Amino acid sequence: MTDEVKMIFALVLFLATYVLLLLLPKYRAYIALATAVVFVAARVMTAGHIVTLDWIPNWNVLMMIAGTMGIVSLFIESKMPALLADLIIDKMPNVKWATLALSLFAGLISAFVDNVATVLMVAPVAVTIAKKLKISPVNMVIAIAISSNLQGAATLVGDTTSILLGAEAKMNFAHFFFFRINESSALRPSLFWICQAGALASALILLFLFRKDKQPIHMEEKTQVTDYVPSVLLLGTIVLLIIASFLPIPEKLRDAIPINGIICMTLFLIGLVRNLAKRRDIVKTLKEVDGFTLLLLFSLFVIIGGIEEAGIIDKISMIIQHISAGNLFVIFTILCWISVAFSAVIDNIPYVMTMLPVVTMLANSMSPTGQDTEGIRFVMYFGLVVGATLGGNLTPIGASANIAGIGILRKEGHEVSVRQFMRISVPFTLAAVITGYILVWLLFKPAGFSWFG
Numbered sequence: 001m002t003d004e005v006k007m008i009f010a011l012v013l014f015l016a017t018y019v020l021l022l023l024l025p026k027y028r029a030y031i032a033l034a035t036a037v038v039f040v041a042a043r044v045m046t047a048g049h050i051v052t053l054d055w056i057p058n059w060n061v062l063m064m065i066a067g068t069m070g071i072v073s074l075f076i077e078s079k080m081p082a083l084l085a086d087l088i089i090d091k092m093p094n095v096k097w098a099t100l101a102l103s104l105f106a107g108l109i110s111a112f113v114d115n116v117a118t119v120l121m122v123a124p125v126a127v128t129i130a131k132k133l134k135i136s137p138v139n140m141v142i143a144i145a146i147s148s149n150l151q152g153a154a155t156l157v158g159d160t161t162s163i164l165l166g167a168e169a170k171m172n173f174a175h176f177f178f179f180r181i182n183e184s185s186a187l188r189p190s191l192f193w194i195c196q197a198g199a200l201a202s203a204l205i206l207l208f209l210f211r212k213d214k215q216p217i218h219m220e221e222k223t224q225v226t227d228y229v230p231s232v233l234l235l236g237t238i239v240l241l242i243i244a245s246f247l248p249i250p251e252k253l254r255d256a257i258p259i260n261g262i263i264c265m266t267l268f269l270i271g272l273v274r275n276l277a278k279r280r281d282i283v284k285t286l287k288e289v290d291g292f293t294l295l296l297l298f299s300l301f302v303i304i305g306g307i308e309e310a311g312i313i314d315k316i317s318m319i320i321q322h323i324s325a326g327n328l329f330v331i332f333t334i335l336c337w338i339s340v341a342f343s344a345v346i347d348n349i350p351y352v353m354t355m356l357p358v359v360t361m362l363a364n365s366m367s368p369t370g371q372d373t374e375g376i377r378f379v380m381y382f383g384l385v386v387g388a389t390l391g392g393n394l395t396p397i398g399a400s401a402n403i404a405g406i407g408i409l410r411k412e413g414h415e416v417s418v419r420q421f422m423r424i425s426v427p428f429t430l431a432a433v434i435t436g437y438i439l440v441w442l443l444f445k446p447a448g449f450s451w452f453g
Contacts, residue, residue: 063261339387375446
């Protein structure tokens with residue numbers, strides 16, 4: 001197979017896979033796995049490459065996600081999130097402020113916990129409040145779902161897209177809070193604080209949208225927590241990831257050992273062994289480790305590696321550079337807002353996984369001009385992730401957390417129309433994305449670049 005035929009074959013198969021992933025969401029993992037097998041069989045992607053050291057960052061991502069899923073499951077079972085939500089609600093005077101508090105709480109939790117898990121934790125509290133007050137829970141649950149999506153890019157473990165960014169850009173846990181592009185640049189606020197600014201901007205939108213919801217509220221009974229160990233495990237995961245990010249480990253060793261993945265998996269196993277010793281049912285916890293998502297990610301890693309080897313990533317980067325005439329601000333703008341548009345209708349995980357290598361290639365192609373390659377690379381990385389993570393809020397199908405929230409409402413007998421959802425999600429998303437878009441450029445644009453060049 002010639003290089004040109006190989007590229008065309010890989011591109012057609014990749015596009016067909018993408019369409020099927022969109023049309024058949026229940027079978028995404030199996031579709032991606034089938035394509036990965038074809039890629040290996042056709043030698044577009046070599047099987048040996050999957051297990052080499054080059055693939056250690058990918059194994060690190062898979063282990064981090066699996067371990068975090070397990071710890072989050074134990075955390076939810078402990079009922080600690082429900083207690084925290086109850087304590088917040090008890091201090092709120094009415095439904096408007098309760099909705100805002102639950103939304104901000106969901107956002108903060110989702111910075112460290114999977115977005116879907118966050119919705120499953122917090123949405124039932126909103127449903128309970130609505131039942132007691134005999135009002136519709138729709139607005140509250142929608143606000144909780146889109147707020148959980150907002151904070152997914154805030155930390156390394158907040159969302160799969162953040163973990164993918166960390167692997168591609170070699171960012172550790174601390175880099176999501178404060179980041180220095182290179183040794184000569186200043187330390188500056190990173191994605192966590194950018195997400196908080198977006199959360200504040202979108203909170204003002206929620207206050208305006210729910211300004212008429214003034215029914216008084218009070219929680220009569222608070223959730224009882226009897227097991228605090230899962231909370232310790234979750235906090236321990238966060239603390240150990242932070243410590244690992246500061247350890248003076250040589251770069252080659254970091255690339256050869258999936259350190260973050262080992263931390264997450266070890267703490268999850270500790271929780272499992274403890275439950276087993278107490279004769280608790282661990283099968284339910286193991287089922288919460290979403291094998292479907294892990295299989296999908298594994299298969300997508302193979303597919304993206306294949307199209308990269310076939311030269312497609314290089315071609316896409318050349319097209320974007322040609323359209324933008326090499327103007328960094330235009331490229332940044334395209335990446336951010338196209339990401340918003342795509343993530344509104346398709347899963348942002350395969351999209352981000354595809355585009356991260358494109359950004360790397362774009363930055364490398366601009367390096368011969370003598371410009372700050374690292375600065376160029378990271379402003380595009382952050383623009384991509386801000387757009388892709390927040391863009392899923394636009395539509396009911398744009399993010400798994402939205403689908404989970406609507407599913408909870410459907411079980412309660414409330415059907416949510418697209419118009420009803422987007423009446424809240426569109427102004428919320430635009431406020432958050434515009435804030436993030438401006439801050440990323442102001443904070444991370446390379447020296448010598450203005451708004452238009």
